[in-house]
Each structure stands twice: as C-alpha cells, then as structure tokens.
Amino acid sequence: MDMSTKSPARRIDSLGDVTGGYDAIFCDVWGVVHDGLTKKRPAEAALAAARQAGLKVVLLTNAPRPAAAVAAQLDTLDFSRDAYDAIVTSGDATVALLDELGGPIFHVGPARDFDLFEGTGLEKVDEADAHAVVTTGLFDDDTETPADYADMLARLAARSLPMVCANPDIVVNRGDRLVFCAGALGRDYAALGGTVRLAGKPHQPIYDLAARVIGGIDRSRILAIGDGLMTDIAGANRFGIDVLLITEGIHGAELGGPDAASHTIAAMLAEKGLAANYLMADLQ
Template identity: 60%
Template sequence: MNAPEAIASLAAVAPAYKAIFCDVWGVVHDGVAKHAAAEAALTAARRAGCHVVLLTNSPRPNEGVRRQLDGLSFSPEAYDAIVTSGDVTRRLIAETGRPLLHVGPQRDLDLFAGLAAEFVDEARAEAVIVTGLHDDTTETPADYAPLLERLKRRDLPMICANPDVVVHRGERLIFCAGAIARDYERLGGRVAMAGKPHAPIYAEAQRVAGVAGPAEVLAVGDGLNTDIRGANAYGADALLIMAGVHRDELGGFDVAGEVLGAHLGGQDLAARFFMPRLV
C-alpha cells in the first residue's frame, strides 16, 4: 500500500475536495473541551467552499450533538451539518417493529423521542438497542456478560447505536456501546451496526453533503476501525488524526509515512494523509 503523506494543515489539501466528513470526538473535542485549532481549520475549509459534515458515532440524534457542541462553545460556522449514528439508529428501530430492551444511560433517551417503539423489560423484549454502558465511569463490558449470555440464549437481535469500542474523555479511556456489541457478536449474537464503519451513515452523509460520490470527499478521523475503515469501504480519501484514540499505538507524531503505512496495511487499512491534530 502507498505510504500516507504527512501534511501540516487541512488547508493544504481541502481545495481538492467538495466535502469533508469529519469525526467529532477525538478530533474536534475530547469530551471536556473543544480543539480550537480544529474549529478554525474547518471554518476555513467551509469559507473556501467545502461542505463540512460532522460524522459521528454518537448514539444521540444530531440535535443532541449540536447542543453538546454549543456547550463546548464550538462554532456553528465550522460545519454545515451533523450526521450521527443515532440518526441511522432511529431508522433501524422504526424498521424493527419489536418490543425493545434499552441498554444504556438515561442521557441517551432523547434518541427515542417521537418514535412509536415499545420499550420493555428484559423478560418481554424481542430485540435489544444498546446505546452505551449504564454508567461508563464505573462499569466495563465484563459487567454485561451475564446479560449478553441470557440474550443470546433467546437469540435476540441487537441494534448498536454507537460502534465505537472506546473513546477518550479528557485523559480517561471509557467504553462505548460498540464494546458490548463486540462481546455479543463473539457469543454468536446478531448485531446491526448503525454508524461508522458501516455503509448507511456514509450514504446519509453523502446525501446531506450533496456530493456525487466518495471521490469528492475527504474523511477525517482518529479511529482506525471506525473512521479509517469506514472511509476505505466507502471509497473516500482518509486523513488520519494521530492524537486521538490510537495515540499510544501509532508510533508518535514523527512516525515516517512508510512505517505508518505498514502498520495500517497490516490491518487492511489505508490513509491518504496524516497529521498530529486537525489544524
């Protein structure tokens, strides 16, 4: 595979694209504070004519993510639209038509607003929707092993609203819904994934951006198995942000492109560009 190219700024490559699909957590904020340089870079790209879509595996609808960004004082001038895993999840829930068990925190309940879905306890559930851990500050996926074994014995299908396995919250690594879905799949459970790296969220982002296809898109992200794998499957060029969730794995900010390319290639991944942080 070709070695990814180190770039100094988004502005160096953005003019070649009509749209930027940019990850949120780990790229534009860390869950505690915004990354002001990323905000400035995306704002400049928009002013230069790029359509910026924030593409996130958040299990919330896009309006919930918008409120979170507002709370971090992230400028609405930095993006045109937000597409979330939660948006795609709502469609999957509507198509399921079964009584659902919700596994996740109370803060995710706005995901279900306006849906006709019926939410029930474990005994009556015919399907499962996972938005996260009930308490990601104290729990780990291991706490859910008994539940998953019971669900698998009944062969209940699962919808995963956030395929991310882990994210950084400040300096702390926390588990996401994807970790529970991963463990359910390992048991042989059936899982429908709503977000990156799966196709439905990219189709929605393409529709929102109004582009003809992936050749017109630069996908920006820090997650190898979500952002980069998703960009590769979709067919867009990928810009890997090194300071995100894999910052301890990728060999440091000064890694040679050939070394990084070999690391990615070993996982059947490829990136067109890389940089320490989005600037």
C-alpha cells in the same frame, strides 16, 4: 479496495494544504474536534476555513444520539456552528434499523441517550418483555466495564434477541482516560453468537446518510477526517473516499507518537488492511 496499491500517506501541516482538491468533508467529532471535555480550537478554525473556501462540512459521529443532541453538546463546548454545515450521527442511522425491527425493545445505555427514541413510536420495555435490544452504551460508563454485562448478554443471547448497536466504537477518550462504548457490548454479544446490526462507522448506513446530506458530490471529491482506525479509516476506505488520519487521537501510542515516520504508519495500516492519504498529528 486493494490497500497494496495505495501510496504511503503524506504528512501535511494544515488542512488548507489539501482542501483545494475536495468539495466536502466528513469529519469525526470525538477525538478530533473535542476530547469529551474541551474543544480543540485549531480544529474548529480549520473546519471553519474549509467552509469559507466553499466546502461542505459534515460532522460524522458514532454518538448514539440524534444530530440535534450532538449539536447541543457542541454548543456547551462553545464549538462554533460556523465550523460545520450538518451533523450525521450513528443514532440517526440506528433509528432506521430500529424501525425495521419494530418493538418492543430493551434499551441498554445511559439515561442521556433517551432522546434517541423521541418521536420514533418505539415501545421500550424491560428485558423480559423485549423482542429486540438496542445498546447505546453502558448504563454507567464511569464505573462499569463490559464484564459487568456478561450475565445479561448471555440471557439475551439464549433468547436469540437481535441487537442494534448504536455506537460501534469500543472505547473513546474522555479527557485523559478511556471509557467503554456500546461497541464493546456488541462485540461481546456477537462472540456469544448473538445477531448484531451496526449503523455507525465503519458501516454503510451512516455514510449513505451523510452522502444524501451533501447532495450529489462525487466520492472522489470527499475527504474523511478521523482518528479511529477501525471506524473512521476503515469506513472511509470501504466507502471509497480519501482520508486524513489524525495520529494523536485514540491510537496515538500505537501509531508511535507525533514523530513516527509516514512509511512506518503506512505499514501498520497495511497490516490491518487500511490506508490513509494524509497524516496530521492534530487537526489544524
């Protein structure tokens, strides 16, 4: 897509200002509807209103877990199920890639992601016995950084093991701090010459899954919502759908804060080969 032909994004005050032009929404989760600790009530209300107006709302997340696990997490935050029709996760798309690779696999990631493998028939083994690697994150993202994995990644790369990265995000906000995600390990593994396959945003598999969920809606009638430039915005641009950029998310400081001019943000996006149709500080 040639971003030079795109008009500068316009700021909107409410999601309802533009929903009349769409039949479906693909909405990011972390950073848009919650911050990892607390739900964002205005976002919840906006998505519920979109559904009431007849739009299908799919929560599209790079969480490396099955959709049911993400729904359960949202339940713990008291995020209403009236605000969405379905959830499609990077974990869902990852399972398909793992099925292609077969096993046995070495899992790099926290215990909370074990449910990704339930019902898959994949054999999990120790590093030395693996034929492939899947990373869903750091073992302990509260205390570790990607630097702690340098030796392990070097060993895996020396054996030319393929890696499936279940979450392309590099970092994510958890409350008021940033934590590293699986994408940071995938990035470092690729830098070592390792083969990395990614299923989440901005890559095609997760969008294909979401498109099947909404069933036959033309791409011109789908609006993506997200705060991640190289995941949400890049993915929407590649898939050929309109996008609302949430400017006070993960890139808030980089984008210049809530008062940054639309043309300034558009220029910053263009430098990265990206474009957005609409801007909003926080979803409401």
